[in-house]
Amino acid sequence: MVIAKAGLRTFLSKKAFLGLLLISWAPFFVRAVQVYAAANFPQARQLLDVKAETFRQFLDQQNIWVFFITVYVGAGLIANDRRANALQLYLSKPLTRAEYVLGKLAILGTFLLLVTWVPAIVLLILQVMFAGNLTFVKANLYLFPAITLFSFVQVLTVSAAMLALSSLSTSSRFVGILYTALIFFTTALWGVLAFALGLQHAEAGAGRPGVSWISPSADLAQVGDAIFRVPLRYDSPWLLSLVMIILLVAVSGLVLERRVRGVEIVA
Amino acid sequence: MTTPDVERAGVVSADHLSKWYGQVIGLNDVSLTVPAGITGLLGPNGAGKSTFMKLVTGQLKPSKGGITVLGEPIWRNPQLYFRIGFCPEQDAFYDRMTGLEWVAALSRLNGVGESEALAMARRALDMVDLADAAGKKIGAYSKGMRQRVKMAQALAHDPDLLILDEPLSGMDPIARRKTIRLIKDWGRAGKSVIVSSHILHEIESMTSNILLINQGRILAEGNVHQIRDLIDEHPHTVYIKADHTRALAREFLAFDDVLSLKFEDEAVVVQTGRPDAFYARLTELAASGSLGTIHEVTSPDDNLQAVFQYLVKA
Numbered sequence: 254m255v256i257a258k259a260g261l262r263t264f265l266s267k268k269a270f271l272g273l274l275l276i277s278w279a280p281f282f283v284r285a286v287q288v289y290a291a292a293n294f295p296q297a298r299q300l301l302d303v304k305a306e307t308f309r310q311f312l313d314q315q316n317i318w319v320f321f322i323t324v325y326v327g328a329g330l331i332a333n334d335r336r337a338n339a340l341q342l343y344l345s346k347p348l349t350r351a352e353y354v355l356g357k358l359a360i361l362g363t364f365l366l367l368v369t370w371v372p373a374i375v376l377l378i379l380q381v382m383f384a385g386n387l388t389f390v391k392a393n394l395y396l397f398p399a400i401t402l403f404s405f406v407q408v409l410t411v412s413a414a415m416l417a418l419s420s421l422s423t424s425s426r427f428v429g430i431l432y433t434a435l436i437f438f439t440t441a442l443w444g445v446l447a448f449a450l451g452l453q454h455a456e457a458g459a460g461r462p463g464v465s466w467i468s469p470s471a472d473l474a475q476v477g478d479a480i481f482r483v484p485l486r487y488d489s490p491w492l493l494s495l496v497m498i499i500l501l502v503a504v505s506g507l508v509l510e511r512r513v514r515g516v517e518i519v520a
Numbered sequence: 521m522t523t524p525d526v527e528r529a530g531v532v533s534a535d536h537l538s539k540w541y542g543q544v545i546g547l548n549d550v551s552l553t554v555p556a557g558i559t560g561l562l563g564p565n566g567a568g569k570s571t572f573m574k575l576v577t578g579q580l581k582p583s584k585g586g587i588t589v590l591g592e593p594i595w596r597n598p599q600l601y602f603r604i605g606f607c608p609e610q611d612a613f614y615d616r617m618t619g620l621e622w623v624a625a626l627s628r629l630n631g632v633g634e635s636e637a638l639a640m641a642r643r644a645l646d647m648v649d650l651a652d653a654a655g656k657k658i659g660a661y662s663k664g665m666r667q668r669v670k671m672a673q674a675l676a677h678d679p680d681l682l683i684l685d686e687p688l689s690g691m692d693p694i695a696r697r698k699t700i701r702l703i704k705d706w707g708r709a710g711k712s713v714i715v716s717s718h719i720l721h722e723i724e725s726m727t728s729n730i731l732l733i734n735q736g737r738i739l740a741e742g743n744v745h746q747i748r749d750l751i752d753e754h755p756h757t758v759y760i761k762a763d764h765t766r767a768l769a770r771e772f773l774a775f776d777d778v779l780s781l782k783f784e785d786e787a788v789v790v791q792t793g794r795p796d797a798f799y800a801r802l803t804e805l806a807a808s809g810s811l812g813t814i815h816e817v818t819s820p821d822d823n824l825q826a827v828f829q830y831l832v833k834a
Contacts, residue, residue, distance in 0.1 A: 255628045338612040342673065345577045345606040346629035347598045515579035 256348070256356025261363060264326055273325060274367065277318035281372040284311050285379055292383035303380055305393045308373055308400060309481040312407075313474070318368045319411060324432055326364050327415035329425030330357045331513065336423035344515035354416065354509050361412040370404035395482065403480045407473050410498050414469065417505035420512035439468040463488025472497045530554050531681050531712040532576055536585035539571050546571035548736040549585070554714060558707040560723030561716040563733035569716040570609060572733065573685050576714065577606045590681060602630060605674035609685040609716075611666055615659030619650055619669045622658060623676055630677045644676035645669070649698055663690035663816050668699065675706070682706060684715040688722050692814050693799070693806035700725050719819050721756070721795040755779050756795040758819050760802070761787045763812030771811060775801060787816075 264270045284307070290297040334340050343353060377396060380389055390396070418435070419428045446464045465471035465487035472494035478484065479491035530553035539546040547568045563569050574580040575587055578594040578601065586593065592600050613622060623641035624634075632640065645654045648668040653661065658669060671687055684703070688696050703726050706713055717723050723730055732740040762768050765788040772778045777794035792798040806814045 255631075259625060259628070333614075337614050338608075338610050339614070341579060341608050341610075342606070342612045342626060343629060344579055345601060345604070345608075346626065347601040347631060348629050349598055515574070515577075 254356070256343075256353055257359035257363075260330070260357065260360035264360070264364065270325060273318075273321060274364070277315070277322065277368040278372060280311065280314045280318075281376065284376055288376060288380050289383050292380070292385075303389065305396055305481065306483055308376065308396060309477065309483050311376060312369060312373055312400070312403060312477065315369050315372070316470070319365055319407065320436070322364050322368060323361065323411050323415050324429045327361045327412065328419060328428040328432065330360060331416060331419040332422050332425045332428050335420070340513065341515040350510075350513050354513055357416055358412050361415060362408050365408040365411060366404060369407060370401060373400045373404065399480050399482070403477045406476060406480075406498065410469065410473060410502055413502045413505035413509075417508040417512075420509055436468075436470055440470060443467040443471060465489045466493045466497045469497070469501055472501075531556050531590055532714065533588045534575075534585065535587070537575065537582050537587050538584040539575060539580060540583050545736045547575065550736075550738050551585075552731065552738055552741060554712075554731070555729065556710075556712045557729065558703065558713045558715065558727035560727050560730040561714060561733060562718070562720060562723050562730050563716075564718050567718075567734045568736040569718075569733055570685055571736070573606075573683050573714070573716060577601075577604060577683055602677065603680040605677065605679035605682045607670045607674040607682070607684045607687055609689065612670065613658045613666065616657060618655050618657055619645055619661070619665075619672070620654040623669065623673045626673045627676045632677075640676045641672070644672040647675065647702060648672045649695070662692075664692050664695040667691050668695060671699065671702075680711060682711060682713045684713065686716055686718070688717065688719075690816050690818055693803040693817055696722075696817065697803055719756075719795075721799060724796075755791040755793055756798075756819065758790045758792065758795070758798065758802075758817060759784070759787050760790065760814060761816040762814040767811045768805070768814070771805065 287301045287307070288303050291301045291303045334343070340353075344350065374397070377390070377400065381387060414435070415428075415432055418431050419425070422428050422431070443464055446467065450464065465475060466489040471487055471489075475485055475487050475489060475491045475494035476498060478486055479495075485491055532552075532554035534550050534552050537550045538548055550572070561569050561572065571580065575582060576589055576594065578589075578597060581595050588594065589600060590603055594600055617625070620638070620641050623644055624637045627637040627640045627644075628634065630637075642651070642654065645651050648671050650665060650668050650672060653665060658666065661669065667687060667690060671684065674682055674684065682703075687703070688699060691699060700722075703713055703715060707727070713726075715723065715726060728743050730741070730743075731738055760768065765783060765786060769781055769783070769788045772781055772788070772790055775792075775798065777792050777797050779791040779793055781788055781790045783789070790798070802814070802817065805811060
């Protein structure tokens with residue numbers, strides 16, 4: 254808790270970060286206007302109707318902010334402690350390695366939930382308020398658990414991967430580049446493989462298994478589609494994407510277990 | 521364990537303790553009991569002092585054997601960390617934080633509230649004579665101030681056992697004297713201290729109870745005086761960074777125990793046959809301020825290494 258509190262306070266005291274958080278809510282305000290218009294102006298419904306997919310699209314739109322906040326907040330979370338040699342002092346206090354990692358996860362996770370789960374849920378509440386009835390929510394009872402489940406899966410995956418990368422270096426800048434490279438490289442690799450194997454990764458239903466599972470971003474999108482019960486966007490089975498996500502989280506955990514130590518052992 | 525029990529069993533007890541890093545042996549089959557009070561851990565760099573201290577603080581898992589601290593096994597026993605204060609050899613700071621913020625932040629990890637942590641940090645900084653610089657960023661601290669702020673975080677929560685890894689390294693003579701006094705006061709107050717150094721003179725000024733360690737083995741434990749004469753036979757090298765190194769060198773030439781001196785960068789490097797007398801006069805010089813400020817005093821461990829080689833051969 255101490256680690257999480259101190260980290261949250263550090264970032265909330267930075268004007269640049271508060272600005273980033275504020276901008277990341279811009280899509281929410283646009284969607285709020287859409288919800289309002291759809292609820293109050295029947296003629297606007299044709300163009301701006303709010304459906305269950307709207308919430309899936311909203312979370313999709315937030316991906317870019319998830320990326321920026323992950324890099325801004327996450328890159329230095331462990332790397333800076335390693336550079337400052339602070340881990341040996343932290344872990345000589347009554348603080349376990351698990352508590353330290355969970356504290357760091359809580360910092361990144363809180364900010365990521367602030368741009369995913371929180372605005373999506375507020376949007377759902379706004380829909381009820383503007384409509385003045387529960388018809389939409391009753392018709393889409395799965396929405397609240399879907400938003401919650403997807404947001405938490407996304408936040409856990411992204412946070413664990415970023416923390417693992419952050420534990421590998423003492424330079425937050427390098428970690429940021431590494432994370433960006435990981436996202437873009439896996440996406441590029443997926444494109445190249447799809448092209449080489451004659452699989453069109455952007456189109457579902459080609460009847461052949463795709464290779465989108467190579468990209469963590471695509472895996473999250475695929476699992477998100479499955480959670481929101483919308484048509485899958487890629488050919489890979491969503492279960493395979495889920496396995497890849499679990500694998501990524503497990504590998505990240507393993508890396509953290511080996512790297513977060515008070516004493517760096519060089520044999 | 522009650523205090524008398526701990527006094528009987530020792531604050532640290534190692535039983536055939538070994539630690540190796542792959543093929544490299546850090547500590548080799550060490551069995552010992554560290555009594556309550558101040559104990560000096562003396563050995564050259566790479567002797568296994570830091571490995572031993574990290575095993576005592578529970579940061580390393582023994583490869584073989586066992587270790588108990590204050591009567592309890594230390595490995596995976598974070599509750600015991602409440603009773604231990606650790607000051608590492610390496611710097612471990614966020615330069616952008618002030619000394620007060622840093623010590624308070626680390627004190628919070630002992631499970632205390634914010635205001636209590638601040639009070640603890642202020643008290644600890646006052647003890648190490650850094651109250652005036654508490655609001656300054658650590659990045660602007662001198663080497664000696666950095667050492668002292670590290671000590672402040674170790675003693676802020678009033679631990680029963682203080683573990684200090686080379687605490688005097690880089691301190692100026694006055695800070696060195698104050699720190700030695702602080703460590704001795706701590707011992708007099710009934711607390712236990714394990715302090716490591718590669719300089720006998722430093723250890724001797726704090727305690728006569730020492731553990732001699734080299735190549736991962738405890739060579740001797742007990743009273744310092746038995747090896748003292750042996751060590752004094754070897755010239756002791758002192759590296760001094762000051763405002764006016766040339767004036768300082770002129771002054772040193774008048775000391776009959778100074779065997780040689782030379783200049784390196786902005787420092788003067790002195791070889792002395794009687795480190796005690798030399799350090800005493802150096803402290804007086806620093807206190808008088810007549811030759812400007814003495815910023816840093818360090819000693820390489822070559823002379824001690826020579827003694828250890830002699831001991832091992834013998």
